[in-house]
Amino acid sequence: MRPVFVTFTFDRDGKLLNGADVETAVLMAEGLGVDAVGFNCGLGPDLVARLLPRARRVTDLPLIANPNAGLPVEKDGKTVFTTGPEEFADYMLDVYREGGAVLGGCCGTNPDYIRLVAERTKGLKPMPLHAVSEIKNTEGEEAKIIIADDAEAAANESTISPAYKNNKKEKYSSITAVAGYGAPVYFGKTPVLIGERINPTGKPLLKEALRNGDMDYVCRLGLEQLDNGAHILDVNAGLPGLNETETLCNAVTALQAITPVPLEIDTSNYEAMEKALRLYNGKPLLNSVNGKQESMDNVFPLAKKYGAAVVGLCLDENGIPDTAEGRLAVAEKIIKTAAQYGIKTKDILIDPLALTVSTDSRNPAIDLAVIKALKAKGIHTVMGVSNISFGLPNRDAVNSAFFAMSLAAGLSSAIMNPQSGRMLEAYHAYCALSGADEGCKEFVARYADAPQHNTAVKVSEYTLYDAIVKGLVEQSGIATKKLLEEQKAPLEVINQFIIPALNTVGEGFGKKTLFLPQLLMAADAAKAAFDEIKKQMQGSAAQNNTATASAGGNASGADASPGDTIVLAVVKGDIHDIGKNIVKVLWENYGYHVVDLGKDVPAESVVEAVEKHHAKLVGLTALMTTTVAAMEDTIQALRRKTNTKILVGGAVMTQEYADTIGADGYAPDAVAAVDYANQLFKGNVE
Ligand code: B1M
Numbered sequence: 001m002r003p004v005f006v007t008f009t010f011d012r013d014g015k016l017l018n019g020a021d022v023e024t025a026v027l028m029a030e031g032l033g034v035d036a037v038g039f040n041c042g043l044g045p046d047l048v049a050r051l052l053p054r055a056r057r058v059t060d061l062p063l064i065a066n067p068n069a070g071l072p073v074e075k076d077g078k079t080v081f082t083t084g085p086e087e088f089a090d091y092m093l094d095v096y097r098e099g100g101a102v103l104g105g106c107c108g109t110n111p112d113y114i115r116l117v118a119e120r121t122k123g124l125k126p127m128p129l130h131a132v133s134e135i136k137n138t139e140g141e142e143a144k145i146i147i148a149d150d151a152e153a154a155a156n157e158s159t160i161s162p163a164y165k166n167n168k169k170e171k172y173s174s175i176t177a178v179a180g181y182g183a184p185v186y187f188g189k190t191p192v193l194i195g196e197r198i199n200p201t202g203k204p205l206l207k208e209a210l211r212n213g214d215m216d217y218v219c220r221l222g223l224e225q226l227d228n229g230a231h232i233l234d235v236n237a238g239l240p241g242l243n244e245t246e247t248l249c250n251a252v253t254a255l256q257a258i259t260p261v262p263l264e265i266d267t268s269n270y271e272a273m274e275k276a277l278r279l280y281n282g283k284p285l286l287n288s289v290n291g292k293q294e295s296m297d298n299v300f301p302l303a304k305k306y307g308a309a310v311v312g313l314c315l316d317e318n319g320i321p322d323t324a325e326g327r328l329a330v331a332e333k334i335i336k337t338a339a340q341y342g343i344k345t346k347d348i349l350i351d352p353l354a355l356t357v358s359t360d361s362r363n364p365a366i367d368l369a370v371i372k373a374l375k376a377k378g379i380h381t382v383m384g385v386s387n388i389s390f391g392l393p394n395r396d397a398v399n400s401a402f403f404a405m406s407l408a409a410g411l412s413s414a415i416m417n418p419q420s421g422r423m424l425e426a427y428h429a430y431c432a433l434s435g436a437d438e439g440c441k442e443f444v445a446r447y448a449d450a451p452q453h454n455t456a457v458k459v460s461e462y463t464l465y466d467a468i469v470k471g472l473v474e475q476s477g478i479a480t481k482k483l484l485e486e487q488k489a490p491l492e493v494i495n496q497f498i499i500p501a502l503n504t505v506g507e508g509f510g511k512k513t514l515f516l517p518q519l520l521m522a523a524d525a526a527k528a529a530f531d532e533i534k535k536q537m538q539g540s541a542a543q544n545n546t547a548t549a550s551a552g553g554n555a556s557g558a559d560a561s562p563g564d565t566i567v568l569a570v571v572k573g574d575i576h577d578i579g580k581n582i583v584k585v586l587w588e589n590y591g592y593h594v595v596d597l598g599k600d601v602p603a604e605s606v607v608e609a610v611e612k613h614h615a616k617l618v619g620l621t622a623l624m625t626t627t628v629a630a631m632e633d634t635i636q637a638l639r640r641k642t643n644t645k646i647l648v649g650g651a652v653m654t655q656e657y658a659d660t661i662g663a664d665g666y667a668p669d670a671v672a673a674v675d676y677a678n679q680l681f682k683g684n685v686e
Helices: 022-031 045-058 085-097 111-120 129-134 148-155 162-166 204-211 215-227 244-258 270-279 293-306 324-340 363-376 385-389 395-409 421-434 438-447 453-461 464-470 473-485 490-511 516-543 578-589 603-613 625-641 655-660 670-681
Strands: 005-008 036-040 063-066 072-075 078-081 100-103 176-178 185-187 192-198 232-235 263-266 285-290 309-313 348-351 382-384 413-416 565-570 593-596 617-621 645-649
Touching: 005 022, 005 063, 022 036, 022 045, 022 176, 036 045, 036 100, 045 063, 045 085, 045 100, 085 100, 085 111, 176 309, 185 192, 192 215, 192 382, 204 215, 215 232, 215 244, 232 244, 244 263, 244 270, 263 270, 270 293, 285 293, 285 324, 293 309, 293 324, 309 324, 324 348, 324 363, 348 382, 363 385, 363 395, 382 385, 385 395, 385 413, 395 413, 395 421, 421 438, 464 473, 464 490, 464 516, 473 490, 473 516, 490 516, 490 670, 516 578, 565 578, 565 603, 578 593, 578 617, 578 670, 593 603, 603 617, 603 625, 617 625, 617 670, 625 645, 645 670
Parallel strands: 005 036, 036 063, 063 100, 192 232, 192 413, 232 263, 263 285, 285 309, 309 348, 382 413, 565 593, 565 617, 617 645
Antiparallel strands: 072 078, 176 185
16 A cells, blocks of 8 residues: 655644644544645745644654745745745754654755755654654754653763654554544543534424424534533434434534534444545544444444544443443453554543433442543543433432542543533533643633522522521521511511421421521521511501501500500520510510510519519510429519519410419410500509
8 A cells, every 4th residue: 555645734823724723634634544744835944843743742643844945925026935945954954853754845945955954864763753842952963852751861862862763652642632624622631521412312303403404403502512611512313214314414514514623423323424424524523333343343444434533332242231340341342443443542432331320329330430440541431421310300410410520530521411500510610620720710711700599599589487497597687578578567477487487496406306506596597587577666666656456466556654664584594585575575566664684584583673663564484394483483472572463475384384373364475465464554454
């Protein structure tokens, strides 16, 4: 077979006329099996020397450089070239140092130029590709080469390092990349996103579009994914009753007309595969081959012929192995067989195959183990991440968590839905955390303006009941304010939200499903709610003393006379004062002068206050079975020294209990406490 040399004409930015860059052109040529690749015409040797490293980055093929004698200019009506033979030959030494292996000249050069280049480079052998970037320029007549990974040898070497003879190419030949006709996409440091949406399975609208030949829809679907950050688009047109070859080719053509990004040709139909590969512009990604002999025998010749990188699925004639070792064995078989077809390992990406966790909880771990093992060997991977969640609810949550785990294990690329915000968040957060997104620049650019949805949405969603049960103090205040603004009466808010919420918390505390910190937070939240209510009640009381009656209570609405004083306290040993505070506000609303002694109040203090204020009524609260005794003690102390009336209340209290301990009255709630006071001060209580 005769060797094939391919040279391209790039502009000074390293672009072909169709927009493909140096790397893309070289990758495509290499993929198609050329024996040497490089530059021809258009540029002078200085510019070619500058662009050569870009070619060298992606291939280990010998590089050709046939530059012009500089850039042409017009002089006296004639086109002349600006670089003379000496200067040209000097520059060609630079070209050689940058990796040029086959040197010549194009427009403006003549045999004098070529002769001088031959003289200057006499005795030099083609540069070892892996070491070129380490070359140090020399001031002597001949180039000296220093090879980084064989520095000792290089130090003793004046012209060519012995390491050159070994020509360790791996450093460059291990770069895995695919391309459309724009810039290539590399598999390596930053994980690659492959948009999965152009696949009719489970997508009725796309099915319809493919059936109708509506390529506009397909293109929009592609663009949407790219806008969301996909690097490559998977294209699948497998639909029963449809001519897959024709449809796939139409889709590839339509997409390549609007976007230069690489496509993943996704089919198991060999005819469709070959036709699509043939018309594809660039170095394609082919999805897929598997470990079955029949698959490899059909797919590898096509991949080799059209220079595709291929996705190798970890399954073979025996199905999908249910161990990581089994899948790695299939991967090895695929890679070895590919090599027999002349396909390099760098052009194989292994898919460990995500199987749903809902049928076997070992499945994710198998994938992660395969990814890790392959990563350790420098083999790139790709995976359809969302398969992990089939059969589960809230799939996005499972998918994004698995995606992050896979990336951490070393997954090189994922076939995923770029329209899923969660998947993208997982991806960009991973890139920021792993250092792939240096300085978190991409992350900040994407999410700097993101709404703080977690808090913003939830704030308005929390009801007062939930806010108290969950102990959210601020939310509790906000929710209460909102209810009051919606014209909910304060007592309704207390009875319908605050008390039921505290009861729920109390029940939980009793059953030991909630604990003291939660009890405290719930109490604080209830207090915040109550503070709002107090503000509103005090405000309206100032305007209209009948506010509480209209607030939904069954109070009589009778006003107190000046000097109608009530002493109020939570008894000794008890600090539950929320209920007591409600009673206080209501009494004050009705114009009573309330002397509030607070909580945990000894009997003597209550007696003292009654005597001091000549109070006709004392209100006592107790909430615990253990503090009922203190309430009884307080009553007895009052009886000994005063003839005040005593009203008791609190969750632990009942009418029967109240009678037993000698109280004059019992009120099950705050409104009943107002009723009692009104009756008493009107003289209706014996
Ligand atoms: Co405590 N706590 N708590 N607690 N706490 C209860 C009372 C409890 C029933 C919870 C449970 O275990 N299920 C339980 C008592 C069990 C028992 O009887 N032995 C209990 C316990 C055990 C405790 C601690 C011992 C916990 C601990 O530390 N291990 C500890 C005790 C501290 C102490 O007092 N020495 C304690 C602490 C606390 C917090 C500090 C965290 C907090 C109180 C904060 C505060 O008040 N500033 C608290 C809370 C919030 C509760 C629950 C969950 C709610 C009480 C409440 O405010 N309810 C409670 C369980 C429950 O009751 N579901 C519980 C809402 C309030 C509006 O109702 O006070 O009944 P209430 O008032 C009503 C009516 O009763 C009436 O009107 C009000 C409005 O309609 N009313 C009167 C009240 N006083 C009145 C007076 C009147 C007339 C009507 O005339 C004068």
